[in-house]
Amino acid sequence: MKKLIFNMLFIVMGLQLSFAQQSSPDQEIMAISKEKWQWMADKNTSELDKLFHEKSMFVHMGGSWGKQQELDIIKSGGIWYKKADIHEVSVNIIDNTAILLNRIDLLAVVGGNEVNNPFMVTEVYMKQNGVWKLGSLSFTKLLVPDSR
Template sequence: MKYLVITIFLSLISASSFAQGIEEQIKVLSQQKWQWMANKDVDKLASLFHDKSKFVHMSGSWKKDRELEIIKTGSIWYKNAEVHDVAVETFGDDTAILWNRITLTAHVRGNDVKNEFTVTEFYKKEAGDWKLLDLTFSSVRDTHKIEH
């Protein structure tokens, strides 16, 4: 009985550590994504974005190819995403949702603009690599908090 309790306890600790490891991977990947967007590094983004990924912006929704074209041409240049808060939820070992509250400085239609957003990112692990399935911008006030 004592060994069973110890085994269950160690299994719970291991599962918790594993989930925390995934959460950290996703946080790092999301931060890299913002930098790749700022750098207009469409090769790295093309590898990250799932072929069926969707992107929801203030001005519309579109799929991977259009998002990459927008970034490459600079019609939206994600100059800087200042991340204020991040929360990650995992679902098993292959699915994660990340929410981050950001102040985004972007160059859009010839003007620099600054907006507050909560950005929702859905990730799925496929063949050992994390793929971004969805990225949705939600306009919020700068006092908005993400519940952890």
């Protein structure tokens, strides 16, 4: 009887460990977003090219454009996303679409000038064939003082 109880306890503990190691879709999206900020800082356009959907759109303070123009701007250094300090993150998943909101302070170099701005960034991801793709990235400048 003791052996049966011990085996049952071992199985239950193993299942709990197995579930604890799985990430939720929310955590998966947050991790993708965080990695994206690093790729943008590193100007890693090859990884960004894989992440950005072919029809993705980007909205900035200076305009809006599609995937190729965003990649070209990052590669050329027209916008260098040096560091995104992330203060808040929320994720809302609707079917195969995830909407992530980031409140960040973004240190960037734009047109050769270093700037620091508080933004609410909206990222929209779609899951296609088991892979999350970024469909939209929009920056909204916040009217609050920089937290630095």
